[in-house]
Amino acid sequence: MKSSVIKRMFTTSLMMLMAIMLWAQGSPVHFTVSQKQVSDTEIDVVFKGKIAKGWHVYAPNIPADGPIPATMHTEKAEGVKAVGKLKAQGREIKEYDQIFGMQLRYYENSVTFVQRYKITGKTYSVKGYLEYGACNDSGCMPPTSVEFSYKGNGPADAPEAQEEATEEAAAADTAAVAPAGEAVEADSASVVADGDLWKPVINELKAYQEGGNASHSLFYILIMGFVGGLLAVLMPCIWPIIPMTVSFFMKRNKDKKKGIRDAVTYGISIIVIYVLLGFLITLISGGNGLNSLSTNAVFNIIIFLVLVVFAVSFFGWFELELPSKWTNSVDNKASATTGLVSIFLMAFTLVLVSFSCTAPIIGLLLAEFSTSGNIAAPAVGMLGFSIALALPFTLFAMFPAWLKSAPKSGSWMNTLKVSLGFVELAFSLKFLSVADLAYGWHILDRETFLALWIAIFFLLGLYLIGKLKFQSDVMLGEPKPMPVPCVMLGLVSLAFAVYMIPGLWGAPCKAVSAFAPPMNTQDFNLNTNEVKPKYTSYEEGVAAAAAQGKPILIDFTGFGCVNCRKMEAAVWTDPRVADKLNNDYVLISLYVDDKQPLAKPIEVTVNGQKRTLRTVGDKWSYLQQSKFGALAQPYYVTLGPDGMPLSRPFSFKEDVSDYLNFLQEGLDNYRSKQND
Template sequence: MKRSTALLGLLFLCISMAFSQDEMRWDFSLKDVGNGEIELVADVQIKQGWYLYDTKIPDGGPTPTQISFDRIVGAEPIGEFHADTKAKVKYDGIFQMTIGTFQNNARFIQRLKVTDKAGFTLQGDVRAQACDDSSCTPPLPNDFSFTAEHLPATVTVTATAASTPATATTSETSLSFTPLTPAQPADSLGTASSVAVTSAGIDSDLLWTPVIEELQDYGMKGSTAGMSLFWIFISGFIGGLIALITPCVWPMIPMTVSFFLKRNKTEKKKAVTEAMVYGIAIIVIYVVLGLLITGIFGASALNNLATSALFNLIFFALLVLFAVAFFGGFEMVLPAKWTNKMDERADKTSGALSIFFMAFTLVLVSFSCTGPIIGTLLVEAAMSGSILGPAIGMLGFAIALAVPFVLFAIFPSWLSNLPKSGGWLNSVKVVLGFLELALALKFLSVADLAYGWGILDREVFLVLWIVIFALLGIYLLGKIKFPGDSDLPHVTIPRLFLSIISLAFAVYMIPGLWGAPLKAISAFSPPLYTQDFNLYDGEVHAQTMDYEAGIALAKQQNKPVLIDFSGYGCVNCRKMEASVWTDPRVKDILENEYILITLMVDDKAKLPEIIEVEENGRTTRLKTIGDKWSYLQRHKFGANAQPYYIALDHDGKPLSPSYAYDENVERYIEFLQTGLTNFKK
């Protein structure tokens, strides 16, 4: 059974890999443009949600789309390889430059002068890096090969061109190929290491042996969706508890419970039953709301919206609007006729249906307070990418909201201990207003990074948060008053402690203005690389950029290996390095517990010899060091997207599940600790 499971897992990985290499489909053709000239036309279809880069990218940027010729006979290139499709140009905050990208499809052109029609030969490849919001593929070669028979029949060779065959002949390149066999990967693909170590005792054959099945046993494809759903539920539950103490809901508890008790004076059991039905109705209404939202938009659409710059701008504006409403700027209510209609339905019906309409009335009446909380929760749930996210979030919210109604119906004596409604309820709204305003900046930050405006760099964001939480602390001390606030003759103990927490939090953020990591808010603040003034040195550097040399070094120091499959043009690799590796705990583990090997899959340095390998039924030529590392990732680990992290022992065996793009520091530390624990066994 275990073997069958492993085989199925291997089959699944192979299928996944086949699909993952399908982000771009290239088609090459030759076109006669007259005067003895032709165009090599490269058309590419790009997978939905992915993009590739333009041919002209400034130095220090991502990998551009490039052409290289292995052999040219009877022709010579004219001009540069360029895009015939208009690129979408935007500022990239990671690389701090304006970059052109293409989505859906694009066409690239290289013009050539034909000098010898009969002997015409054209061989080479186009390399492009495909990226989406979470990963990038290595710039693998997409080969083309044309001979005289592929030339358009209308091509004519001018007398001048025909009289200079020597020029065409000298452009022919002679290539040598070395097949890569399992017995000699290190010999065939050896590169200079940045660390002087001896590779004696290293079994190169073993180091290149695929470990896809072992990774499958570790759960390489395992998802964190289960944990995400759990935290979505907890977030929803906390949101429900907060909604419970708002002015729209709190006064409804004694009113509703008293209604059930008075309606069933002689039958307390029936009153409890009706209260339970009321609570269940609230839960059903909110869960159905979550399912409806997912059903209308779909989980993927919700996730795309949540990561959309435009959507984040819209939600920023909404949260600011909600904050103004909580501050007392205006009253946000649903149309009165909706509430009146629900009241009428509740009066005209009886039994469980009547109670359901009462619950629906509560949902509508409380919207002015619960709406902003629900809206925020739904967006966070959408970001999980799970189809159940919104429904699970609403389930947690509704349970927290409904349970008190049931409990107070079962234990009516508790009602006498409830704090009376008063000015403190308005204070709850104002506090929520401050929190909504702070959270709004998170969504503005996402849009700012996407569009490259640079108006909300990390230090600007921190200054605004420091001011917001300082004002919140001052408000809780009674030094600021909003519409609806009652007089505060003295500061209550709860307000004092909340004020201390808020002011302390504001002080905690101050060192961040000089580059302190502030990991408590790293999920909300812009990344550290956006900060102009930074005294904190948190960069982590690899000990080597060579696989075999890194294994040898690890063996000498008796440490496990952490391979970082990265790329010079990998945006999300830079994000991981800036937001995760800068964490002091992560930095300490990487520098002291592991031998960190960074392998750049887009390294353009040429190999001593071109290597031919058989892969997925076709011959692939490895020409550069980047090709070598990209092949290692695909061949040994069954993956081809970056960033990609894997912990290995000295035999190249995995010590833990692999780790892809995920900026959660705690999960990354858990991944590293798992590798260390298994290495020491």
């Protein structure tokens, strides 16, 4: 126990240290710049970059309308002239991107960019910056710049230094004489420095993230575990254990009060065993490790395979059984001992004996709990499961006479078992989908996933109405018609299968949107819902929201942001999301790679270092970092017209249900504040 605590403390400290280092650098990519004298008349400006694991930097000269390429900008050139284009040194990776429809080139781990200049004067002075874009699998950094400024002496026989014309100088001259309204407002500097709308709200966002919906999610997990426990009670291997339990307690106690006390102890022992199982899962994974399981491809593949095995077991192909000597050994010790130890061992015997029926249900529940992102989820889920499982055993131990009125086990239990096999098989595909998206295999795109679910629930419907039989049904002798409740549930399952069929052509299928792969994985899609921002200026959008009396959704995005396009294709196309964005919110999309020049460059300080905001994209990038403490895109924030947050932020996650909850949370909080 102590070692696991030390392990978690060390891991947490290490992650905090890494976060501090990344924040200090301002980016997962760190460049150092130097000047190299190539000859008497040539110099190189060299940018050496180290790229964090999982990130990549795009190469120069990527076609237009793609991600941010590495680009050299020369602001001042006296006595020097750029020779050729920016060159890259490193292992270049080429990959075709379906979102942008082009061949992308990028670098991982490290890269060196070199720009050569020819010295044309006796002295020289050159100033500028390297701009680059960096992305990982979940987001992109805003365009980031590395500034340089060098002076030196050229050949003695060279003419006096003269300023060479540059594109940046021409753009600055154009901006200086541009008519009012064609460039960003002239008072941008004062807005950045003093405006209340730019006031940092990092702590307020953290409060929403920490408070959030934790209590609701844990309550949901508790109920989910309880329902799983009720299903486990109905399994065929559970009911024969009830008479054994009653007999055990009747032999031990002649005193009714003591019998009730022992029965309660027995129920509590069952709960303790299962809750300890939940804690064991957490301790094995570690607190931080548990939170990362939801996107871990290897973990999801293992869960997929386990659930398929459980499903096949429920279909009757084979039985999952623990070694009989384990059960016999525990049972013998329970009979030989007395007091609380014997009751606890009897509860442990129940867990072992019921393993063949409860393991598939527990496996499915623990898979869901472990990927919920909440460290307490496995323990809370097992608490709900064990309460439901322990309840009938405790009541029958208290009141043995009830056993006579209990329904007898029979074919209905086998029907339930096979039906749960279909459900487990369907849910296993969810975990395979996560791994498929992580590795980019494209073996389980949205239409493939829906086709498999349609087949599974169609077969489940046929089974429940009696048109499909398994070997276990034949062994039990099932010539008689299926009972009315089974037929009704079978019709529901068939209807559900029919409901999903339009999804093969792009229908949103709201009921399965949280399980199916994102819409952008679908090749054939007739759904053309599109959301367009009403404003691309923060100040203008806030003013409009105040006038209309609506909350604000800020979308920090980029023209070259791959994951931004994925969110727009997979989440914003859902009719429910589109309705909220178009009607309930004032949507402001701020492009951090917008190259439109500011009317006047703005000097700001970031992490103790001065930074020059030259473009509209620079301004929105600085807004995101200074006000919200974030850098990557996509990044969504709900605000009131006063610039204060209304809910937790949302980043890249192709989950329509969660995105709807995020939007509804902000809307509810806005309305609550309006009513106060």
